[in-house]
Amino acid sequence: METTSIPDLFSPVVTADPHPAYRALRGLGPVRDDANNVWLLARHADVLDALHQPTVFSSEGGFGEFLAGRIGPSGGSERAGVLGFDRIGGARLMIASDPPDHTALRRIVSRPFTKRRIAEWEEMAARLTATLVDQLVERIRDEGSADFTKELAVPLPVTLIAEILGVPPSMMADFRRWSDALVGTLAAEIDVAGVGADLAEMSAFFFSVAEQRRQDPEDDLISAIAAATPDGEQLSTMEVVLFCILLLVAGNETTTNLLGNLQHAFWDHPDQWRRLRDDPSLAAAAVEEGLRYCGPVQALFRRTTQDCVLGGVEIPVEANVGVLFAAANRDESVFEDPDRYVIGRPGGEHVAFGHGIHYCLGAQLARLETRVVLEALAERGIDLVSGGPSVRTANTVLQGYTSIPVAVA
Numbered sequence: 001m002e003t004t005s006i007p008d009l010f011s012p013v014v015t016a017d018p019h020p021a022y023r024a025l026r027g028l029g030p031v032r033d034d035a036n037n038v039w040l041l042a043r044h045a046d047v048l049d050a051l052h053q054p055t056v057f058s059s060e061g062g063f064g065e066f067l068a069g070r071i072g073p074s075g076g077s078e079r080a081g082v083l084g085f086d087r088i089g090g091a092r093l094m095i096a097s098d099p100p101d102h103t104a105l106r107r108i109v110s111r112p113f114t115k116r117r118i119a120e121w122e123e124m125a126a127r128l129t130a131t132l133v134d135q136l137v138e139r140i141r142d143e144g145s146a147d148f149t150k151e152l153a154v155p156l157p158v159t160l161i162a163e164i165l166g167v168p169p170s171m172m173a174d175f176r177r178w179s180d181a182l183v184g185t186l187a188a189e190i191d192v193a194g195v196g197a198d199l200a201e202m203s204a205f206f207f208s209v210a211e212q213r214r215q216d217p218e219d220d221l222i223s224a225i226a227a228a229t230p231d232g233e234q235l236s237t238m239e240v241v242l243f244c245i246l247l248l249v250a251g252n253e254t255t256t257n258l259l260g261n262l263q264h265a266f267w268d269h270p271d272q273w274r275r276l277r278d279d280p281s282l283a284a285a286a287v288e289e290g291l292r293y294c295g296p297v298q299a300l301f302r303r304t305t306q307d308c309v310l311g312g313v314e315i316p317v318e319a320n321v322g323v324l325f326a327a328a329n330r331d332e333s334v335f336e337d338p339d340r341y342v343i344g345r346p347g348g349e350h351v352a353f354g355h356g357i358h359y360c361l362g363a364q365l366a367r368l369e370t371r372v373v374l375e376a377l378a379e380r381g382i383d384l385v386s387g388g389p390s391v392r393t394a395n396t397v398l399q400g401y402t403s404i405p406v407a408v409a
Contacts, residue, residue, distance in 0.1 A: 006033045009040070009299075009322070015394040018298065019339065022327035030313040038301070038320040042327035044334045044351070046311040050302065050323055051355040057302035057321055059358060060098045093242045095358070102357060108235055109243055110361065112224035118364055125160055125372045132156055133376045140408050145387030148404040149260055157255035157369055161248055164365075166220025167209060178202040179252045182245070183398060202248075203241055210240040221247075247362060254366045257296030257400025259373055260390075262286070264401070265294050267386065269341045276343065280378035285344045287370045291329075293341045295352035296400050298326040325351050326399070383409040 006028075007014055007021035014021045025031065025042035032039050041047050050057040094105040132152045139146040158172045158179075181198035210226055214237070217223035226240050235243070266273035276282050302321040307314065315321065330338035334348045353360035360366075377384070387405035394400075 004028060004031070006031060006035070006040075008033070008035060009324075009396050010036055015396060015399075016392070018326065018394075018399070019330060022324060022330060025324070025327060026331060030311045030315065032319075033322075038322045039315055040322045040324060041310070042324045042331075043311065044328040044331035044348075047323055047325065047328040047351055048355055049310055050321065051351070051358065053308075054098060054102070054357050056305055056308050057323070058098050058305050059096050059102070059300075059302060092239055093246065094361075095246060099357070104231075104233055105235070105239070106357070106361070107231070108228045108233065109225055111228045112221055113361065113364070117221075118368070121160065121164060121365060122368045122372070124163055125156070125369050126376075128156060128159055129369075129372045129376045133373070133380065133382070136406075137380075137382060137408065140387075140406065145405050145407045148263055148384065148406045149256070149401055150403065152373065153256045153259040153404075154252075156259075156373065157252050160365075160369065161251045164221050165209075165244060165247070166213070166218050166222050171205075174201075174205075175248055176252065178245075179249045182249050183253055183395075202245060206241040206244040207237060210237050210244070250360070251362055251365060253398060253400070254296055254360075254362070255369045257393075257398060258287075258290060258294070258366065258370055260401035260404050261294035261296060261399065262290040262370070262374070263384065263404055263406070264390070265290060265341045266384075272341055272343050273383075276374060277378045277381060277383070280375050282343050283371045283374040283378065284367070286374055287367055288350070289341055289343050289345055290370070291352035292335070292345070292348075292350035293329070293338075294399075295326060295329060295350070296398050297352065298397055298399055299324045300354070300397070322396075325354070385409045 007024055009015070009018065009021060022042055025040055029043065030039060030041055030046055041050055092101045092105055094102060094109060097105055129152075132155060136146050136148070136151045139151060154176060155172065158175050159169050162169050162171055162175060178198055178201070181195045181202075184195055206222075209222055213220075213223040213226050217227055222240065222244060225235065225243055226237075228234070266276075272286070276286050299322050302323060304315055304317055304319045304321060306317050309315070329335070329350045329352060332338055335345065336347075353363040353366075384406045385408070387407040390401050390405070391403040392400075393402045
């Protein structure tokens with residue numbers, strides 16, 4: 001009997017360019033990767049099916065259980081503990097919770113995301129982007145090239161998140177270090193003690209701020225989250241801390257990596273950049289196609305709570321399941337010519353921000369940040385060209401760039 005070869009999504013060769021592996025996995029349907037102790041869902045329909053069954057494909061324990069099972073009893077458990085994605089002192093984290101906990105948490109943290117606040121954030125993003133783009137162009141003129149990631153893609157979301165949370169912009173370097181530390185837990189090799197120290201420092205900082213805001217609230221997101229009491233329920237201080245950490249990391253990594261990935265998409269599809277430059281009103285559509293074509297979040301993990309059938313395949317209870325968003329977003333049965341970046345692509349709905357009850361709460365923020373950058377570059381008619389080799393960062397969960405040297409054509 002012929003044995004089917006399952007691509008190893010955790011190998012450096014595959015993470016460097018995962019799309020051939022995703023294509024192969026879509027052809028296989030739901031399949032178990034025995035080597036990594038995980039079932040893989042790559043088809044658009046299967047991903048949606050799993051996301052719409054949150055009580056069967058549980059978020060609670062997804063990352064921790066998967067890492068422990070894949071890496072082994074010792075290293076996996078230690079790393080899973082550093083991640084802290086399950087519960088800390090009884091506190092609940094929304095991304096790693098199921099109903100009814102998730103429902104209660106979502107209701108509380110959603111309340112401050114009002115139209116008024118989002119409009120304020122867009123104004124902040126536009127002002128900050130204008131300054132950063134002008135500084136980027138000035139540095140290119142003075143020095144011949146600049147780093148797109150360090151000059152624009154990193155400082156925009158980090159500074160904006162600091163403003164939204166209500167903490168000093170001077171914390172930007174710490175924010176980025178903490179964010180990198182948490183994302184670094186997904187790498188093949190990590191310094192567990194070093195990462196643990198960074199995450200402990202981050203938790204202590206946000207705990208202090210959350211406690212202070214409970215006593216002396218300000219007009220910021222931490223104060224709003226700490227004070228919210230829909231249905232008479234209030235988050236614990238540690239739950240406020242966990243939300244701040246989630247927003248910090250997810251907000252930074254999504255926008256920073258999406259901007260870098262989009263810059264490379266435009267270099268690979270120069271006709272699409274010309275369309276946007278000639279008509280900046282296409283920026284929102286350009287962001288949506290970027291989320292589909294090169295969205296940074298590759299996958300998240302779930303754990304089955306019962307035996308189930310998905311895509312005609314039986315998946316047992318307590319199975320680790322990798323939900324491959326990036327693979328689903330290039331499903332040939334949903335998107336015509338999916339390996340091309342086409343602004344205004346008709347039909348098909350991407351799943352870059354997930355779907356269902358766990359749909360990304362910060363999706364609007366990531367969209368508006370990315371859109372205002374594209375508008376600023378297009379309205380100024382800035383044609384960025386490569387100023388040297390980019391440095392890619394890639395793992396099974398996130399894809400992006402740590403450095404993108406650019407010049408002006």
